[in-house]
Amino acid sequence: MTRIVLFENIHPSAREVFNAAGFEDIVTHASSLPPDALREALRGAHLVGIRSRTHIDAALLAGAPDLRAIGCFCIGTNQVDLEAAMMHGVPVFNAPFSNTRSVAELVLGEAILLLRRIPEKNDRVHHGHWDKTAEGAYEARGKTLGIIGYGNIGSQVGTLAEAAGMRVIFHDIEAKLPLGNARAMTSLKKLLAQADVVTLHVPGGKGTHNIIDAAALASMKRGSILINASRGTVVDIDALCAALDSGHLSGAALDVFPVEPKSVDEPLASPLIGKRNVILTPHIGGSTQESQENIGREVAEKLARFVLSGTTKGAVNFPEIPYQPVAGAARILHVHRNLPGAMGTLSNMMAEHGLNIASQQLQTRGQIGYVITDVEGTVDDTVMSVLRAHPITVRCDLV
Template sequence: MTRIVLFENIHPSAKEVFNAAGFDDVVTHVSALPHDELREAVRGAHVLGIRSRTQLDADIIAQAQDLQLVGCFCIGTNQVDLDAAMMRGVPVFNAPFSNTRSVAELVLGEAILLLRRIPEKNDRVHQGFWDKTADGAFEARGKTLGIIGYGNIGSQVGTLAETAGMRVIFHDVEAKLPLGNARATTSLEKLLGQSDVVTLHVPGGKATENIMNEAAIRAMKKGAILINASRGTVVDIEALHAALKSGHLSGAALDVFPSEPKSRNEPLQSPLIGMRNVILTPHIGGSTQESQENIGREVAEKLSRFLQTGTSKGAVNFPEISYQEPAGEARILHVHRNLPGAIGTLSNLMAEQGLNIVSQQLQTRGQIGYAISDVEGKVDDKIMSLLREHPITVRCDRV
């Protein structure tokens, strides 16, 4: 029986999908676990479902001897050692689209709040002051929103911002088709110099580390606003703090941080704490009931499809093979070392055991290849053992 272990209070919609697909052995944990406890929790698991706090490093992946699949019920996959998983023949799936609207709404809401100086005015009223003034407060209408990273979320932010009357410009390292009246800028510097509000929607990694450094922040318009709901490493926090203190920037909103607390009881450490013109949120850009339900369904459906048919479309670390209707009597999923003659070796092994291949799909990625073979003939434990024990095999399963 396939055992599925879910961590971090993943939405019940995921379990509903698994159960509907016939997978009833679903174990849930309400939070991430410390490393030693996690090692024990993954024993015997065929599928692991995590969010952003659970760290699946090479050691944990090696410990999970029965592991076939990992589902990241979020956008990011930095918490998983993707190469270690790939070399074990374990595809990793995520949810790149399901929380797009939630993040986009948060960004637009923060832009409007900061343009109107609401965080500061809210704080003053709570302290007993009635600062009824229009000084430094502006409408969103007519202001320029600069989007750095025009992907799924960035483009959605632009679409929403236009409905509020904002002018939208964007910069991306790849050519992107503009939506609505948005237009691309020829350089990051031009975007920074033209934007009243700058919002970041880029992936993590070395290429984007501290792209908003001291020089970039200095290139922003005086009085502009910076919003980051992408990755904590893309903004130099000390440089941002200095720009806010000097008045070069009028406000900022951050949902992600270079170093984030591991639990709700651990406080955030940041020089931005206490600044009235800064909105700090605990990485909740995608944390709405709607998005979590959608994420639960999206990722669970991908995992279920792989378990049922072997389709790996959407995997972030694995050769992608789209769904194809099964043919023959059995389907064999074979992950192998990407070496010359690998697929011929696989076909010969099957032929020697009296299996006739009626349909076969193959894709490679880096050091591994992945073949889905529909065969006629009896696929018993002996044949599966022969396939699994061959030196070229990384992983072999049947569905």
Template sequence: MAKIVLLENIHPSAVEVFTAAGFDDITTHAGSLPPDALRDALQGASVVGIRSRTHLDAGIIEGLPDLRVIGCFCIGTNQVDLDSAMAHGMPVFNAPFSNTRSVAELVLAEAILLLRRIPEKNLRVHQGHWDKSASGAFETRGKTLGIIGYGNIGSQVGILAEALGMRVIFHDVETKLPLGNSRAYPDLSALLAEADVVTLHVPGGVSTENIINEATLSQMKRGAILINASRGTVVDIAALRAALDAGLLRGAALDVFPVEPKSVDEPLKSPLIGLPNVILTPHIGGSTMESQENIGKEVAEKLVRYIQGGTTKGAVNFPELPHQDLAGASRILHVHRNEPGALATLNAVFAQRKINIVSQQLQTKGRIGYVLTDIADPADPALVDALRQLPITVRCDLL
């Protein structure tokens, strides 16, 4: 039976899924662990579940020969060395959809608060001032929302914004079908020039690093609001501070940062600290009880499907094979180097032993191939050992 280790206070819904599937060797940790303690905690584990603070680098992955699969109970997977996991035959799963609504609601809430100057008014009341002036305070109705990155979250933000009476425009590097009355803007500068509120929903990486910088900030409509709940690296913070100081922007809201604190008691270090027209939140876009429960279920179900059936649909670093009921007496999961003749080499082992293949699925991705083979008779350890000895084999497991 698989040993499962869950870190960082993953929602109990995940344990419920594993338990319902018949797994009882489950260890949970309330937080992340330092590297040495992490290695010790994961020894012998077949399944590990993490959130954003636990980093599984190549060194840790290489030292865990029993580990078969990794679950990121969040959207991002930057905390895992995906190439190393692939090279060791480990699929990595995440939850790209479960916190969509939570992030979208936060973005719209921040837009409303900043348009109404609520952060400043709130601070003034706490300081003993009763400023009832309407100066600089606006309704969301009739304003233009510019969405950069029209994926799962960006499109959801657009739908909610239209319900508030906002005009929605979006920019994406891929052609996307507009939802509702939203309009695509292939030219980013045109979107920036028209939007009263700009919200970012793009992935991390080199292609999006500092896409909001001195040049793009200068293209924004004067008095606009910038919201970033995507990745901390997509905004040049120094340039944003300069734009705020110069009065080019009305305000900003950030939920992610280039460098984030590692613990609850570590303060955020940012040039934006102390600005009354800036909302800073501690990476909580998806941190609602509803989203965490949904994430727990979504990722745990993917992990169970892999452990019980070899299904890799939705894996971020691995050939994707959909669920298929067991067609024979045994199922063998074989990960191999993606080389010509690999499948023939694999099947030669079955032929030599006069083993009948009932069903077989193959998919490749990059350097590896993944085969699910159902055979008519129960597999013996000698067969699995023979498959593991093949020069092409990365990993071989028997369900």
């Protein structure tokens, strides 16, 4: 029986998908767990579902031999050691599209609020000031939005911004097809010099660490606005504070931070706290009922399809094989070291045990090869033991 463990209050739509697929052994945890408790919770789990606060490293993977796949019920996957998961034969799935609209709406809303100085005006009214002035307040219409990272979310932000009358420019390290009237900028510096509002939609990692630093902020137009709803490490917070304090930037909105609280009651430690022209939100860009329901369904479907058919389409760290109906009496899922002669070795072992190959799909990625083999014949415990024991095998399962 497949055992599923879900952490961090994943939407009930995931359970609905699992139940419909015939999976009943589902354990849920409302939050992330400390390392020791997490290690114990993973014991005997075949599928694991997490969000951004649960971190699965190489040590946890080594101590969870039954684990077959990990579902990140979010966009990001940097909370999982993807290389270690691949080397253990464990594909990792995420939801790259399901919260796109939610994040895009938040970004556009924050842009409009900051252009109108609403956070500051709101704070002053709460403290007894009726500051009814138009100074420093602008319409979104006619302003230039600069999008750094023109992927699923970035392009959606541009589409919504154009509907509000904004001019859209973008910069991406890869060539992207512009939507609507958006125009690509050949360099980040050119984008920063033209944009009234800059919004970031890039992945984390070394390549994007502090891409908005003091020099980048100095390249922005005086009085412009910065929004970051991507990864907390892409903005130099101290440099941003300095740009806000000097008046070079008129406002900022951040939904992500270099170090984020690990619990509801832990306060955010940031020099931005208390600034009237800054919107701080607790990493809730994709936290709408619609997006969480969609994410729960999307990731659960990928996990269920993997267990039932072996398909790894959409895996972020693993050779991708799309779905095909079973063509034989049984289906063997074999993960092996990507070495010369691997397929011949596998086929010979099957033939030695009277198995005839009816269909075979192979894909490789780096050091790993993954093959789905449909066979005619009886696949018993002896056959599986032989396949699993061979030095070339990383993992072998039967559908």
